[in-house]
Amino acid sequence: MDQRERAGLQAAIAAFTTWGLLTVYWKQLGEFDPVELIAWRVASAALIMSVAVTVLRRWAPVLGAFRDAPTRLRLGAAGVLLTVNWTAYVWAVTNDRVLETALGYFLSPLGTMAIGVFVLGEQLTPFRWASIGFAATGVVVLTVSYGRVPWIALVIAGSWSTYGLIKRRVPLAPAESLTAEMLVLLGPALLTIVVASSGAGWPGAEAVWAQADGIDWLLVIGTGAITAFPLTLFAFAAQRVPFTLLGPANYLVPLINFLLGWVVYDESLPWVRAVGFGLVWFALGLVTVEMVRAHRRAVRLRREPATVA
Template sequence: MTVSDPKTAGGLPYALGAYVIWGVLPLYIVLLNTVDPFHLVAWRVLWTVPICLAALAISGSLGKLTAAFADRRALGLLLLSSALISVNWVTYVAAVQAGHFYAASLGYYINPLVNVLLGTVLLRERLSRLQWLAVAIAACGIAVLAFEARDTLLISLTLAFSFGFYGLVRKRVKVDALPGLSVEVLVLTLPAIAALLIVPAGKEDFGDGWRISLLLVAAGPITGLPLMLFAEAARRMTYSALGFVQFLTPTVVFIQALVLFGEPLKPAQGLCFVLIWIAIAVFCADIVLRGRRAATTAPA
């Protein structure tokens, strides 16, 4: 299957919808700069629960939710994935609220390359020479940040590896995307309530006016909708095609940082981005070349 196949084209609108929403997410988070990051993530979890339950009821998939809770292995893995995604969410919100847009963007540029490394080390997948070259170039970019921009390197690596391990865990769980997400937000409900009770609130929180309350309620659909769109895109598109679209999110975040938020771009960050973009180009070129070889050798 090629990128231009009807099946891939049918999934493209879903993928674009998911990645555009994730790309403009900083615009939403900035409106909630007065809310504590832990509280914002807690409300994000709590307001996603009804969205997921409603989607399960409409699709007639509530049985899959109960089946996931009954499967001890699946439940254990989903507990781990919920912990990883909560770390990712808190780190992302805190980074955006602190104005570290480039660090957030870089984290998701690095993420696909982290996935390649995790697949090699933990799943024993083999890398091609071009893929190893892409990883090496990306490593050079990270090394530049390690020496010149250590204050934001941890943010980027935390985002990249937390989401990378999250994807790895979800890959091993034989549960569909929507029931899996529902289990994750349900098991995070008690920690979310605990965070609201224990962590000191920021300058504003839910109930401090209709504007801030509506924005926090909106965290539910803003979290659930792109994940559902992504799941549908993943079902309809090839991995290669989906991988190309994936880089839309950090690109949108990078442009916002440069144009809208006026975050100064440090020389080390600029060089790192250039190296990461080169690595991505090499990585994507390898996908295209291997796809062409497979199409050439496939039986008629």
């Protein structure tokens, strides 16, 4: 591994570790309504990303994307899916379901594969079919364990996988795309904040404006920074690290959430539930092994002509 790849891998590990530890951050805001928290996150992220795009002088691609009708629709869809994903995650964290968030992000790569097959018409290898089978069995076992379908995990996995599909069709770099998505969501986010702050919001919700103290305000405003910081690191890493290494590194996020939920927040993990998680992990292991084998095979094929010559 050369110095460029090593720097990229360090950035990737920092990004994924930050994303995983965001659970601790959101736990500190557990007394507030998740919907309003996401509205504040959108508003804060929109401000930070707008400043960043201004400094980098990258407004031209963003404005160009808004002038194209199909791209506008995709940005709107991406923004909605991101909102669903963020809200489900924050709701789960603040309602002591951290293990379900871990399950959701463990299932996301497998959900992406399912989209590839059933939406994009891609072909799966036997290894990948087996991985989907093990993951589906794991969800069934977890449903038995919970006594209900782990819907929050399925919402997180489904929204994130579909968000990835939409993002593939948005012709913008990661930072510019996030900026456009936040601008699409800014109007509804500000309206949500105003409604909640006026006291005319939903029953049982504690408006940030009425309840937050000094530390709370720092955390609420900081949600924009915790959105932009790991994304910047990830964008740096994605340009330097092979995806066969970057893909498995993604598992750091749900692994950290799993350990936080089980060890730190003492969420229940009976043996049946552990078996369900184990089946999902085995499914991910199959995918990872195949990715590594495919990468090695591709490298060998690239080298063979040079050897013959």
